[in-house]
Amino acid sequence: MLHDETLHYLDNAATTRVDPAVADAIRAAMTDLWANPSALYTPGLQAQQALGKARAQVAKTLGCTPGEVYFTACGSESNNLALRGAAVARRGWGRKILCSGYEHPSAALPVEQLGKEGFEVDFVPPGPDGRIDVAAMADRVDKGTCLVTCMQVNNETGAVADVETLARLTKERNPRTAVHVDGVQAWLRVPAALAGVDSFTVSGHKVHAPKGIGALYLRKGYHIEPPYLGGGQEKGIRPGTENVPYAVGLGEAARLMAANSRERKARVAALNARLRQGVTALPEVTVNSPDDAVPEILNISLNVIRSETMLHFLEQRRVYVSSGSACSKGAASHTLAAMGLSARAIDTALRISLCGDNTEQDIDELLTGLSDGLAKLARLR
Template identity: 35%
Template sequence: MEPIYLDYNATTPVDPLVVEELLPYLREGFGNPSSSHPYGKKAKEGVETARKRVAGLLDCDPAEIVFTSGGTEANNQALIGTAMANREKGNHIITTAIEHPAVLNPLHWLEGQGFAVTYLPVDGYGQVDPQMIRQAITDKTILISVMHANNEVGTIQPLAEIGAIAREHGILFHTDAAQSVGKIPTRVDELRVDLLSIAGHKLYAPKGIGALYVRRGVKIDSYLHGAGHEGGRRAGTENVPYMAALGKAAELAAEHLATESEHVLSLRERFHDRLKELVGDVLLNGHPTSRLPNTLNVSFAGVNGADLLARTPEIAASTGSACHDGSCELSGVLKAMGLSPEQGFGAVRFSLGRLTTVEELDRAAEIVAARVKELRGIRGGVSHNHVQTGLSALASCAG
């Protein structure tokens, strides 16, 4: 049997309806959208339909959507493009210590180009205090970037409050919404953001497609240079099949957002309750309520998360540590939240999705409980180092 898939925050399977939307553009709809003949016009229609669908999910103007190769490119364009386009205004950027590497690494690169970046701490739940952002603003601040929801623990940030502060000071506000789009509402006006990044493969679309929302009037440098595709904001012949796929995925998400979120939340809570019932000592990592409905990051006292998943091939999930050559490094997110090494290395992220069933979760809870008890028994009998483990190679790191 295939492992029970509980790693939807890492990637999602492509929805069958999305595949159906994609395939015609690999066949008869193969034209170049820039061509004026019928083949090109058909492809162009596919691109613009997709743009409207993505805009519908974000409740924005279709002209404000720029298609990209994924969330990483969208973040790079938002951060580097905004910084370079507004360099004459200042060189200071504010972010948090728990951002995804697709945000942190572009910011590190910008530091090498003369920009100053403030990395704000978070509390034990993984939330940033908006007032700390207010205090960090200087007359050189040109951009604030705060993720909407954390990929590891699911904690949701108070974007609307942060956005209000940004607007009060005339500062652009970007959010990496790769994990939140399709799971919770992401209407850009309600969030008060100027730029928002989407990763298609977190949304039941294929890998290799994403989008960047750029509020009308926002000045941003082109990230790729060439012909004037995407309104001159992203050069390169359009990836029509994958754009169509992302558009369909966005349409499906918009149609079923409320009911699907409620259903997945009920499944997550059932799974959490069952784990507590069977295991006993289960520690929740992340905010108890302001959290993605599909995400459950927990630590099992006295158990290393990498060991647990290595001994549990029946389940596909992620740990809170990166392990190589017998040594482990604690997740920067969990470290920033102030978790103890034992709790941090014991963390396992279970993330649910559209295809998750009650039967799978009940079975997963029983399997996990049995392996936790086995590992606790081993630990009780021999000295066990929670930082060093040779069994971690089979475990996936949270992405």
């Protein structure tokens, strides 16, 4: 992938740059696969075949069958489809929903809305270390629990939840309970965890595909109530003429990420180690991510300088990080709040997120910028 040595982009959990090879695949599909994939003539069949190939490419990385993969517009739509669809389908016998307390807004807000519609919602907070106790969460499952949802990798701290154990324990207590996993930050970074899981969300723009394409895994035989009505595309789960070019791009991104998985993971792990060593040497700085978080994400608190102040200071050096989830648009981190961090720690938090095309220079420029900022910027009293 092309790398601009003067720009140090370290906000890959918000979005990744589109791989040029993915862009090329999309461009070719836009001009060559222009027909409606539902059409019964040859150009339509070619578009349908391209969709099938892309579906198979995504399925291969998840360890599922192509028929269990449904294309959507994004991870947020996938979460909404899965959560509302599962709850509504089970309303007749269960109205209790268990949700981890640090979910992405696209999971937390639909669950909150379901609570306003008569469901009983129980949010399970992470511990001070950022981890979810999945055994304790599963202990809250009872005969009226219709849905359990927990993200596999937290988008702000990189904390990993053992969702397969959560699914197993949940099904032991109530086999009818639906288990949904937001896998957006986990996909192609940690092994796919589908054992016992009924639905699993992925997103294109986190893996060097464009914004506007995602996918939803639905276990074969599993039922949700689709919220949309239309022409029956995606087996009625997500009706509407499919975005063939972007689906092709998602498939190509999945193939490329899987193909260089070992090399990429080793490089990111080395960069994370360099980053952790550097930030822990800085005065006042504390690390909020657990030691076993995914290496792609590191959350820190400066404790003496507000996040926004440091962000603008780093931006002048073309170093780009974030203060938390991009979808929160600068709002205080609900993840760090759920962990019980102080208001100061939350107000001074930065999220640094890596990908396979980051370099040691990116890390060093960030560390130099943080060090200079800590020395020069006005401190909180």
